[in-house]
Amino acid sequence: MSEKMFICSDEAVALGAKLARPQVIAAYPITPQTIVVERLSDYVEDGSLKATYLHVESEHSAITASLGAASVGARTFTATSSQGLLYMTEGLYYASGARFPIVMMDANRSLALPWNIYGDQRDSLSQLASGWIQLYAEDAQEALDLTIQAYKVAEDPEVMLPVMVCLDGFVLTHTYEVVEIPEQDKVDAFIPYQNYANKMDLDNPTSNCITAGPDYNLEFHYQQHIATLKAGEKLIAADKEYGELFGRTYGGLVETYRTDDADAVIVTLGSVAGTTRCVVDALRAEGKKVGLLRIRCMRPFPEKEIIAALQHVKAVGVLEKDIDHGCEGVVFTNVNSALMRGTTKPATFNFIAGLGGRSILKGDIAQCFDKLLRQAAGEPQSPTVEFVKLGC
Amino acid sequence: MGLNAQNITNEELFYGHKACGGCGAALSIRLVMKVLGKRTFAIVPPNCMSTVAFIYPSMTFGCSGAITPFAGTAAFEAGVEAGAKELGLTDYTVVGFAGDGGTADIGLQSLSGAIDRGDRIMYICYDNEAYMNTGVQTSGLTPYGAKTTTSPAGDRLPGNTKAKKNVFEIVAAHDIPYAATASLGYPEDLLNKVAKAKAVNGPSYIHIFAPCPTGWGCASELTVDLAKKAVDTGLWYLAEYENHEYTLNRNPKEFGDVKEYLKKQNRFAHLKDEDIAEICRIRDAKWAQMRTHWNA
Numbered sequence: 001m002s003e004k005m006f007i008c009s010d011e012a013v014a015l016g017a018k019l020a021r022p023q024v025i026a027a028y029p030i031t032p033q034t035i036v037v038e039r040l041s042d043y044v045e046d047g048s049l050k051a052t053y054l055h056v057e058s059e060h061s062a063i064t065a066s067l068g069a070a071s072v073g074a075r076t077f078t079a080t081s082s083q084g085l086l087y088m089t090e091g092l093y094y095a096s097g098a099r100f101p102i103v104m105m106d107a108n109r110s111l112a113l114p115w116n117i118y119g120d121q122r123d124s125l126s127q128l129a130s131g132w133i134q135l136y137a138e139d140a141q142e143a144l145d146l147t148i149q150a151y152k153v154a155e156d157p158e159v160m161l162p163v164m165v166c167l168d169g170f171v172l173t174h175t176y177e178v179v180e181i182p183e184q185d186k187v188d189a190f191i192p193y194q195n196y197a198n199k200m201d202l203d204n205p206t207s208n209c210i211t212a213g214p215d216y217n218l219e220f221h222y223q224q225h226i227a228t229l230k231a232g233e234k235l236i237a238a239d240k241e242y243g244e245l246f247g248r249t250y251g252g253l254v255e256t257y258r259t260d261d262a263d264a265v266i267v268t269l270g271s272v273a274g275t276t277r278c279v280v281d282a283l284r285a286e287g288k289k290v291g292l293l294r295i296r297c298m299r300p301f302p303e304k305e306i307i308a309a310l311q312h313v314k315a316v317g318v319l320e321k322d323i324d325h326g327c328e329g330v331v332f333t334n335v336n337s338a339l340m341r342g343t344t345k346p347a348t349f350n351f352i353a354g355l356g357g358r359s360i361l362k363g364d365i366a367q368c369f370d371k372l373l374r375q376a377a378g379e380p381q382s383p384t385v386e387f388v389k390l391g392c
Numbered sequence: 393m394g395l396n397a398q399n400i401t402n403e404e405l406f407y408g409h410k411a412c413g414g415c416g417a418a419l420s421i422r423l424v425m426k427v428l429g430k431r432t433f434a435i436v437p438p439n440c441m442s443t444v445a446f447i448y449p450s451m452t453f454g455c456s457g458a459i460t461p462f463a464g465t466a467a468f469e470a471g472v473e474a475g476a477k478e479l480g481l482t483d484y485t486v487v488g489f490a491g492d493g494g495t496a497d498i499g500l501q502s503l504s505g506a507i508d509r510g511d512r513i514m515y516i517c518y519d520n521e522a523y524m525n526t527g528v529q530t531s532g533l534t535p536y537g538a539k540t541t542t543s544p545a546g547d548r549l550p551g552n553t554k555a556k557k558n559v560f561e562i563v564a565a566h567d568i569p570y571a572a573t574a575s576l577g578y579p580e581d582l583l584n585k586v587a588k589a590k591a592v593n594g595p596s597y598i599h600i601f602a603p604c605p606t607g608w609g610c611a612s613e614l615t616v617d618l619a620k621k622a623v624d625t626g627l628w629y630l631a632e633y634e635n636h637e638y639t640l641n642r643n644p645k646e647f648g649d650v651k652e653y654l655k656k657q658n659r660f661a662h663l664k665d666e667d668i669a670e671i672c673r674i675r676d677a678k679w680a681q682m683r684t685h686w687n688a
Contacts, residue, residue, distance in 0.1 A: 068471020
């Protein structure tokens with residue numbers, strides 16, 4: 001029987017990681033990720049998790065030690081946030097290029113400067129090109145479930161790529177919810193240890209993390225691109241299989257909510273989707289045709305799903321905790337690019353909000369919908385990137 | 393009986409690479425691998441050796457190996473060791489081959505962390521006294537007076553203006569189970585130190601003086617000769633740290649001719665007599681410290 005616990009999302013990730021039974025954990029503490037590594041340290045100490053916990057001296061060493069562990073075929077887990085993720089950057093590209101199925105939790109937190117420990121998504125979104133599968137949880141339950149599913153996708157022989165599970169700093173990492181904890185034996189059956197091919201072997205020596213010159217480089221990246229796309233199919237399959245085993249599914253790469261007949265849809269990721277869902281319900285009660293599309297997977301990017309769900313919508317707004325200064329939010333860049341390939345293209349708008357942990361309230365989201373609905377009603381709106389609640 | 397030219401294996405575990413003629417780094421790896429054998433994981437950061445040895449689809453190590461991020465040789469090794477242990481592997485060595493810059497500069501943090509944790513890894517620093525892979529730039533282990541592309545010699549500067557960083561002692565300050573210095577000029581000493589390090593149940597470190605003819609501007613057949621002369625002139629030393637104590641393995645009564653050692657290398661060709669006097673002053677201060685505080 002699965003049990004229910006009242007825990008925060010950091011604890012949910014730690015429990016998910018424990019259930020996945022990583023053999024090596026290498027991590028360095030950073031707010032708001034710390035509870036994850038504290039709990040995992042406890043599990044190793046009390047013997048409930050048989051693993052080696054490496055107390056490394058930096059995030060650079062956390063990801064590099066993870067590379068080392070994965071290079072001999074050990075299941076590996078690490079976790080970080082913000083500046084720590086940036087300090088890992090070099091190793092992130094190594095992990096994906098070497099095709100090592102490392103799983104990492106990122107507690108989404110703002111990036112300095114200005115210095116700020118609160119939640120936005122500029123850290124992980126800055127690493128979209130690092131070659132990691134990138135998943136975003138909406139709540140503690142999904143954070144736990146995604147941590148387990150991450151191994152299923154990462155270690156698939158047709159994928160063999162690292163996976164980053166992202167959850168909003170503080171809003172998720174430090175808030176408590178009732179979470180259902182899956183049974184260990186069922187998790188073991190869902191993600192049995194893999195004896196994967198590209199590893200260092202004592203009996204059959206191989207060169208790893210190699211150099212590839214102009215003659216081979218393009219082909220390595222092509223293969224990696226194909227594997228990353230493949231990971232999308234694998235995540236959908238994993239979500240389905242997980243649903244059959246544990247009774248919870250999330251809808252694959254995106255989750256749509258009341259989008260079928262919508263005139264205006266907000267696209268977002270992470271915990272703000274919950275607030276947006278409430279606003280959608282309230283506006284629907286007023287007869288306004290609005291909906292929500294939550295992106296669960298930023299890499300591979302769910303282009304087909306987004307086109308299918310949104311190409312007939314009149315106005316689409318991307319609400320994100322990110323800004324690519326001098327351009328626009330990077331989620332918007334991705335969504336807008338996908339919608340350019342549909343048969344019809346909605347009018348698209350970008351809302352920047354929640355930077356440095358500023359709250360995104362229902363009223364803020366209602367204002368975004370108001371702009372979209374005006375556009376949908378034939379009143380053209382400014383396409384300029386909008387900073388929500390600027391100056392308050 | 394110790395390892396020597398007669399009883400060391402003829403098996404080669406590092407060949408077919410694209411290193412320059414007379415490369416001290418490649419010779420270091422070749423000799424170390426003869427002691428370590430095939431059941432080894434060879435971890436190499438971006439340096440000349442990873443550049444010449446990991447070019448897809450060729451394979452030059454006779455064992456499994458990987459290129460690690462530059463700053464993370466020891467951290468990568470620590471991960472390999474942790475993974476191998478958890479997977480139940482036995483009878484193997486995890487070794488890292490980093491250069492002087494990869495050790496004394498960018499790699500020092502992860503080296504310190506791994507030694508501090510007591511990870512069972514071997515770390516080899518092949519010291520050719522500059523960043524050779526990028527075109528001979530000065531590193532923390534470039535000696536006083538050496539001309540590099542970033543420590544040019546001219547009217548104002550005599551080339552590099554500071555002595556070599558004391559990496560061997562920085563490593564020893566962690567109270568590491570075993571650390572040693574070695575030189576390609578004394579290969580038997582090197583081989584036996586590697587054998588000793590291999591048996592250590594914890595971190596071990598060997599700092600090999602390994603000339604680079606390309607970067608030093610010397611004839612390629614002089615590698616071993618210069619490595620020997622560096623020790624004989626007192627500009628390098630052979631020592632060990634174990635059981636919490638330092639020991640000098642060679643304590644020459646008289647030093648060889650420094651000027652003769654320097655003049656065979658273009659990187660020192662500009663030196664004036666006062667620069668050479670400064671090199672000797674740095675050397676004498678070092679030896680006074682070692683002779684006073686270390687077992688001789």
